[in-house]
Amino acid sequence: MIILSKSKRTLLSAAILGLAFSFSGLATAQSPKIEEGFDYRILPTPQPVEAKGKVEVIEFFWYGCPHCYDFEPELNAWLKRQAKDVTFRKVPVAFRDDFMPHSQLFYALESMGKGDAMNDKVMYAMHKENKRLMTENEIADWVASQGIDRNTFLATYRSFAVISKARAARQMADAYRIDGVPTIVMQGRYVTSPSIAGTKAKAIAVMDHLEQKIRRDKYK
Known part of the structure; x- marks a missing residue:
């Protein structure tokens, strides 16, 4: 001793x-030090949230965006560890008219109850199998190859409801001042992304920070 x-x-x-x-x-x-104006910005005009008493998270994305595809694993991992007061939805962005078929594809799959199962497959097809899916026929042929009835899909894809949602998504992206994807908007006011924060990991850290801030502010 x-x-x-x-x-x-x-x-x-x-x-x-x-x-x-x-x-x-x-x-x-x-x-990581997280600062407004550097790691995230605040919308000059806050947008309404769909549910009160919740942390609303929206991902603005485009199927054809390689950065969106690259961010999906980190985003999905983040979503899996969230509490029940966190709501999440994806909004497709069509920066050009020829991207609108992708927005219609997203909402058609969602309307058929196949969005969750198919979204990752769409992105894999585009980014790993070099499928462009830019025309109605290309999209319908690919969807059919996934075991979905082609005619049923086309009827949904061409429906007034789906076309209206695709157009509304474009207007929503304008209201949220989305100028690039992927972009995350929380509580209708806080905007961040891997490009804004600098890295994917920093963007996730910013999302954690904003989530805590929103709770402290009583979901405002």
């Missing part, structure tokens, strides 16, 4: 305490 003198015990305690402070400072330094 080693017995330390009182003075040595005092010095040892001070050293341990100093080391603890050093590790604490290191942990603080490693935590």
